[in-house]
Amino acid sequence: MGGDFAPAREVEGMVQALRAAHNEFEVILVGREEAILEELKKHDMQGLRYSVVNASEVITMDDSPTAALKQKRDSSLGVGMRLHQEGKADAFISAGNTGAVLSASTLILGRVKGVSRPTxxxxxxxxxxxxxxxxxxxxxxxxxxxxxxxxxxxxxxxxxxxxxxxxxxxxxxxxxxxxxxxxxxxxxxxxxxxxxxxxxxxxxxxxxxxxxxxxxxxxxxxxxxxxxxxxxxxxxxxxxxxxxxxxxxxxxxxxxxxxxxxxxxxxxxxPNEHGGVPVLGVNGVSIIGHGSSTSKGIKNMILKAAEVAKTQLNKHIEEALANSPVPPVKPVLQVAR
Amino acid sequence: MGGDFAPAREVEGMVQALRAAHNEFEVILVGREEAILEELKKHDMQGLRYSVVNASEVITMDDSPTAALKQKRDSSLGVGMRLHQEGKADAFISAGNTGAVLSASTLILGRVKGVSRPTxxxxxxxxxxxxxxxxxxxxxxxxxxxxxxxxxxxxxxxxxxxxxxxxxxxxxxxxxxxxxxxxxxxxxxxxxxxxxxxxxxxxxxxxxxxxxxxxxxxxxxxxxxxxxxxxxxxxxxxxxxxxxxxxxxxxxxxxxxxxxxxxxxxxxxxPNEHGGVPVLGVNGVSIIGHGSSTSKGIKNMILKAAEVAKTQLNKHIEEALANSPVPPVKPVLQVAR
Known part of the structure; x- marks a missing residue:
């Protein structure tokens, strides 16, 4: 719901992604149910694998990332990310507030072992x-x-x-x-x-x-x-x-x-060709796209999410850092004077 | 002599600059006299105001700036910059090693009062x-x-x-x-x-x-x-x-x-249209151009040097910093433990 043209482009992009991937995966649309159902009416949804989960609040582009996550407990971003964290979804995508998606990814999914800063x-x-x-x-x-x-x-x-x-x-x-x-x-x-x-x-x-x-x-x-x-x-x-x-x-x-x-x-x-970028170093697959993503952009983000989910990226990152000859980052100690 | 095509482009550019400015100024060519005289033969120098000062050494693009300045005492860069510092020239230009021109500008001309870092x-x-x-x-x-x-x-x-x-x-x-x-x-x-x-x-x-x-x-x-x-x-x-x-x-x-x-x-x-950039904050007019400057580039550097020399840039910089409400940079003290 946080994208500039949500939920119209999101629904359109989902329809395109499901068709392109021959229903290989299911998409869960998270956001204001009424607005989403209104958009779904505009498409032929026959035979497509999708579901809708209601979330009453929206984190906007102007919201301060961490404050918004705390205050808007029922945001589409928070609800969606938690579905992923709980294993009810294999990946999460959003065209919303980049800082908020990044914060939610780090706070809700947590960091991969050995990573000090997701990027x-x-x-x-x-x-x-x-x-x-x-x-x-x-x-x-x-x-x-x-x-x-x-x-x-x-x-x-x-x-x-x-x-x-x-x-x-x-x-x-x-x-x-x-x-x-x-x-x-x-x-x-x-x-x-x-x-x-x-x-x-x-x-x-x-x-x-x-x-x-x-x-x-x-x-x-x-x-x-x-x-x-x-x-x-x-x-x-x-x-x-x-x-x-x-x-x-x-x-x-x-x-x-x-x-x-x-x-x-x-x-x-x-940027609509790239299909967004994943947050690297968090325990999950969280893909961030441009706020102004077109339906093609959303489609490519969904396809990228499916692709990244298959690569076991995080397992490889954890192993590489564990076996690295370079020592991990030491925390900076705050010494009281 | 430090430019990629020296002294051919330098001489060509000088001829163009003198013609364009109707001999308003004189150009002193500093470098290997023999090579310069050879180039001068290719042009009609009739009525143009120029002179040649010999300098036997050349600081190359690969030389380490400060080391080269110390070791090559008779470089075209060092000799030319000192002519400017002594008031025998109103400005200096070079298409040579940028780091070396910058070092020579700071070391030979010195910094404008109030400036901690030339730029x-x-x-x-x-x-x-x-x-x-x-x-x-x-x-x-x-x-x-x-x-x-x-x-x-x-x-x-x-x-x-x-x-x-x-x-x-x-x-x-x-x-x-x-x-x-x-x-x-x-x-x-x-x-x-x-x-x-x-x-x-x-x-x-x-x-x-x-x-x-x-x-x-x-x-x-x-x-x-x-x-x-x-x-x-x-x-x-x-x-x-x-x-x-x-x-x-x-x-x-x-x-x-x-x-x-x-x-x-x-x-x-x-970049040949711009005519190089001055080193800001040194006591003089020192113009740096691309190593690959064409004769047009050299011409424009000479014209820019003449223009900058007229503006009293350094007087204005000194005044602005002296009257600034922002306190000057404090030196970092090295405290022995």
């Missing part, structure tokens, strides 16, 4: 495929060990999604040399070097779109800024092309062609 | 004009006061370059809200709010290309990564368009049109 990665298109940037905005202040954990989780997620053993992992930095970087990254590099990851060293900002590494690790402050910068590029290009089009009719025609060609060339940058 | 900004094109991102890679670990100083210097530089009083200044962050950000940015925001800058609050990664603020402040780690990511976008687009062109002859034609239209729309993103 979210994001896929960038790259010249030869995709690049997973992790953390994409979850943890803004990080210690070196946190970056290392993001690398472990990102590597496992990438390997499962693209059936690639030992994907290449790199640290996002200001230069390739070992001596380059801020204090946290300089320390983190030593941990990656001591690890069993397929670590290829530092990469720079220009390497993200260049297919230099499969997984690029950074803190959530840098990740969020690069992600949002990248997302703004198509709008910027359209604005620039519009400027050219104003110079005459022929230009207008050529710009029209240029725009549609560019759109075709960048079609895989549409 | 370099970079211009991004934006929907309605340009955005100055500062720091663009100079200082990777920053304290809140450093970010504030970057804001002061960036604001003055922007106002002088674009004749705009009180340009808008913003902090690059992961959200607009006051509570968003990492520890350094949260503290920095308080300093900006207490200042007399035209501070408009936080902006996100997507705002850089959107003309939300004239000057966007970040540490050099984030700045370098965003800058290099941005620089990689045109190459990525070309690679993607090439993929579309491979799908047939008509597509190939349309992609050709799309590419040239895109190039026209993005012409001001060419």
């Amino acid at each position: 979210i990665g994001t896929f960038f298109p790259s010249e030869k495929g995709v690049c997973l940037l992790v953390d994409a905005g979850t943890n803004v202040d990080c210690r070196p060990q946190h970056l290392y954990e993001f690398g472990v989780m990102g590597s496992i997620y990438f390997s499962k999604m693209f059936k690639k053993d030992r994907p290449t992992v790199a640290l996002l930095n200001v230069g390739e040399e070992k001596t380059k970087g801020n204090e946290v990254v300089l320390e983190a590099r030593k941990l990656f070097e001591a690890s069993t990851l397929n670590f290829i060293g530092n990469v720079e900002g220009r390497d993200i779109l260049k297919s230099t590494a499969d997984v690029v690790v950074c803190d959530g402050f840098v990740g969020n800024i690069v992600l949002k910068f990248g997302e703004s590029v198509p709008t910027f290009l359209r604005a620039r092309l519009k400027g050219v089009a104003e110079r005459g009719l022929l230009k207008k025609l050529i710009v029209g062609l240029a725009k549609s060609t560019l759109k075709a060339a960048l079609s895989d940058m549409d | 370099i900004g970079t211009f991004f094109p934006s929907e309605k004009g340009v955005c100055l991102l500062v720091d663009a890679g100079t200082n990777v670990d920053c304290r809140p006061q450093h970010l504030y100083e970057f804001g002061v210097m960036g604001s003055i530089y922007f106002s002088k370059m674009f004749k705009k009083d009180r340009p808008t200044v913003a902090l690059l962050n992961v959200g607009e809200e006051k509570t968003k950000g990492n520890e350094v940015v949260l503290e920095a925001r308080k300093l900006f709010e207490a200042s007399t800058l035209n501070f408009i609050g936080n902006v996100e990664g997507r705002d850089i290309l959107k003309s939300t603020a004239d000057v966007v402040v970040c540490d050099g780690f984030v700045g370098n990564i965003v800058l290099k990511f941005g620089e990689s976008v045109p190459t990525f687009l070309r690679a993607r368009l090439k993929g579309v062109a491979e799908r047939g002859l008509l597509k190939k034609l349309i992609v050709g049109l799309a590419k040239s239209t895109l190039k026209a729309a993005l012409s001001d993103m060419d």
Whole structure:
């Protein structure tokens, strides 16, 4: 119910997902029953496997994540996540408030053993495929060990999604040399070097779109800024092309062609194609999508949830961290003076 | 001599600059005299105001900045910068090793009173004009006061370059809200709010290309990564368009049109148009350009140096910091245990 167009797109997307997957799974719709039933009337639901669970409250995009979770006890997010935690569902998806989904995932599902900070990665298109940037905005202040954990989780997620053993992992930095970087990254590099990851060293900002590494690790402050910068590029290009089009009719025609060609060339940058991203490091499968997800976006999120649920991602993350030569994060002790 | 195509492009660019500025200034070429004289033969130098000062050594792109400055006492960089420091030149430009030019600027020219860290900004094109991102890679670990100083210097530089009083200044962050950000940015925001800058609050990664603020402040780690990511976008687009062109002859034609239209729309993103960036906060005018600068790039760097030299940038920076309500950076004391 927290998405920008809920529950219309959610119901539409569910119908598409069930058809595409030939009813391989069942979808539980969680939210205001009346509104959901109203949407269901618009579709031919004959033979589709779904059910509805009522939840009277909605966490909005403006709500403070943790406060909303406590105050709105009967929110679709809370109720849905608990269904997953209780084993009544194998995965959870939401196009709602990202911070709230992240908090609910951590608080209700709990962390995978060995993980100190759950994280979210994001896929960038790259010249030869995709690049997973992790953390994409979850943890803004990080210690070196946190970056290392993001690398472990990102590597496992990438390997499962693209059936690639030992994907290449790199640290996002200001230069390739070992001596380059801020204090946290300089320390983190030593941990990656001591690890069993397929670590290829530092990469720079220009390497993200260049297919230099499969997984690029950074803190959530840098990740969020690069992600949002990248997302703004198509709008910027359209604005620039519009400027050219104003110079005459022929230009207008050529710009029209240029725009549609560019759109075709960048079609895989549409977040609705990705089907959202999982919260990595929590005991469950929790997929977060854009608030403005289309029905296709919702469909792809559901299909991704089913795919991730089959990979036993969390078991692999737990094993990798347990067998890691890099020691776990030590808690920072608060010493009373 | 440190540029990728020195001294050919440097001499060519100088000829173009002198012609464009109608000999308004004189250019001193510093470097291996023989090589420079050889290049000069290729041009009609009749009536142009220039001279040559010999320097036998070259700091290369691979040299470690501070070590090279000490070891290569007769480098073109060191000799040229000292000519400026001694008042024999009003400005210095180089397309050489960025780190070395930065070190030489700080060590030879010294810092402007009140400045704790000299910095370099970079211009991004934006929907309605340009955005100055500062720091663009100079200082990777920053304290809140450093970010504030970057804001002061960036604001003055922007106002002088674009004749705009009180340009808008913003902090690059992961959200607009006051509570968003990492520890350094949260503290920095308080300093900006207490200042007399035209501070408009936080902006996100997507705002850089959107003309939300004239000057966007970040540490050099984030700045370098965003800058290099941005620089990689045109190459990525070309690679993607090439993929579309491979799908047939008509597509190939349309992609050709799309590419040239895109190039026209993005012409001001060419770093050779900008004419390099000044090192802000040093006692002098030191302009750094891309190693791969074309002769047009060199020409524009020389013209920019002449322009910056006229603005009394440093006097304004010193005054702004002396009259600032924000206290200067306190040195970190090393306490022996």
